[in-house]
Amino acid sequence: MADRSVALQKPSAPPSPVHGGTQQATVYRILLAISFVHLFNDSIQSVIPAIFPILKDNLFLTFTQIGWISFAINFTSSLIQPVIGYAADRRPTPILLPIGMCFTFAGVFLLAHAHTYLLVLLAVILIGLGSATFHPEGMRVAHMAAGMRKGLSQSIFQVGGNAGQSLAPLLTKFIFVPYGQIGAMAFTFVAGAGILVQSYVAKWYHGMLKAGYTFKKRTAGRTLDPARRKSIWNATVVLVVLVFIRSWYGAAISSYYAFYLMEAYRISIENAQIYIFLFLASGAVGTFFGGPLADRYGRRNLIIFSMVGTAPIALILPFVSSFWAGVLLVISGFVLLSSFSVTVVYAQMLHPGNIGTVSGLITGFAFGMGGIGSLVLGNLGDVWGIANVMIAVGFLPLLGLLALLLPSDRTLDQWSKE
Template identity: 50%
Template sequence: MSQPAVVSKNISKEHEGTAYKILFIIGLCHLLNDSIQAVVPAMFPILEKSMGLTFTQLGLIGFSLNIVSSIMQPVIGIVTDKKPMPYALPIGLTFTLFGVLGLSLSPSFEWILISVLFIGFGSAVFHPEGSRVAYMAAGTRRGLAQSIYQVGGNSGQALAPLITALILVPLGQIGAAWFTIVAALAVSLLIYIANWYSRKLSFDHALLKGKSKVTTNPKGISKIIIFYLFLILFLIFARSWYISGITNYYAFYAIDTYSFSIQKAQVYLFAFLVAGAVGTFFGGPLADRFGKKNVIFLSMISTAPLSIAIPFVPPTVAFILLALTGFILMSSFSVTVVYAQELVPGKIGTMAGLTVGLAFGMGALGSVVLGYLADLIGLPLTIILTGFLPLLGLITLLLPSDKRIAEIHS
């Protein structure tokens, strides 16, 4: 066999099937990226004391991070769907590196806002492109691939309580500088990913040229597909609002209802978030086996009786139910991303930006709405009403099955 043939065979092996090495690296990068993003809200108590910031100023910092990260994700996805940019990944994380360095050294509120915008932009670039890498590396196991990628992000977010306790409380604002090392590690790993991404694009392009017939869809997205996409986004918003309600307000509820300390209330939230990260991983393989629509439906409907019961049970039972709720509800997190990507094929980055980025923004909006509701009707009643949100999972029954989606696009 000639040398060119051997090289061609090796390239083919590298880019066919499920690329687990790439998936684990991009999942690790997702963990590093989201742990950096978690530094911002984790620093709120530190900034409030060291710089005398008001709650309004802290709210503006959180809003700036969320709005840039969430609104820009679909935009980045649309752009890179038209022209893939492998090296946007390390470049985006370089913005994050400068942002977190600025956050640790900022002498004023204005400089903190600028630093947070850098972090938000870096995150906005990373998420749709990271999801694209997971899709490209998936082979036939798209659910599993997206789960490996998304579990990294959810694990990074779950680290927020530990970041506060172990780094920011002892070291203060300057402690955020340690995360420049985290960002630098992510940049170096993403350079490796970008090289693979570039080779994969070349391989796919050569494969496409070798095919005699390429099917396209010149008619664009049909009205029924837009309707289904609206439904899946609505389900994501409902899930995001519930998660936002628990992560932002349950600690206050536990402190008032059970006379918990702040530290003990944080343990309950940590259990919810960690169980959610574990659930994120298991949802993908289950979807590969039993269907994405089925997993989305069972995830939300099975959560409902647990979430409704949480405000009415003793503390120990509440801890168990919170962990179960996080695990079951988040098992559909990665699945909804893949479902949307298959619903609108060829728009991998755009769908990732919509399902993850816009959902993140809706979670932030949900936090504001639920906070206003708590002021209006009281926190206990707000927590009770929040528990009914997973019942909106019944809307999943209106979605097409995985088989039906394949038939629509065949």
């Protein structure tokens, strides 16, 4: 052990790994690198909803068909992410990081040239595969580079993704409206940059594993009494349902609210995108501050506030003027997504050592199931009208009261140490 300590002090070697990095300094350069790649990945994903209005006009699509496109990318991630996360927990594979971005590169290239509905579906499936490959290993890297600052590391990692998602309306306004579908070609350069950064991160990741980094496991995992194990899994189910609800409401705003603005307020497609940007950008800010707020006021309390606090805003949003709609979207975006990184950390504490699996479950399966919500909302938009859909989804955040069923922070801390 002494020889290893000496070896790890060499400048070219990674920081000393001790049981999941609990005695390791926070590696900010890696956190920032993986956060930027998260921004690249999710900005490319944001191309999909951003291009909906263009695809709807070019290919004469219905809201139901748009829902299927959203479903394809989200459901692809939901199926693959937990599987990759589970495999990575048992055999970490750093090379998956650049490989995933290669899938994304291919998907964006195909999307720019897709002139049929089936080719669009194939393109978004490739982008979904790239995202599914990135997220579990990306979260493991963020956890590995965090040292003692797990909450902060998740905030840094997740804010990159949510910032990327917030770019969708700006992409519509400044790229797809003036240049059309071929504008997606610009994102092949983003994917190329992502491949380069991922290669750098993968090299560091490989070095950490070679130096002996191990993720801390629950030492008493096999001796937990059945009641405790049942409580942990009940909490996991509640957490997944909460993320599922949050995803449904987020899909309603990001994918369909622009159509509602165009119909109800006669706002142009370019100006409607500004409202969506306000919601998503404030959500990115909320994601960053969610970690520190949870440290101060409690993880469970923040999750409850995030869900229940959004409910009254969501209920009155369809009935206010266009000015107040913008104001409410800023507030609701911040509140709703303030729990984004907190739910991930909460899930990781429920299942220590299974970082990839848990991350795949929370950001993959739960968000992928949000794709079902987008599909359902698209069908309802064709049948009920988009205005009635926006009124109906306002009730979704009320289900956030389920967060009251989550164990307290004190209980969670006790479980994570056993």
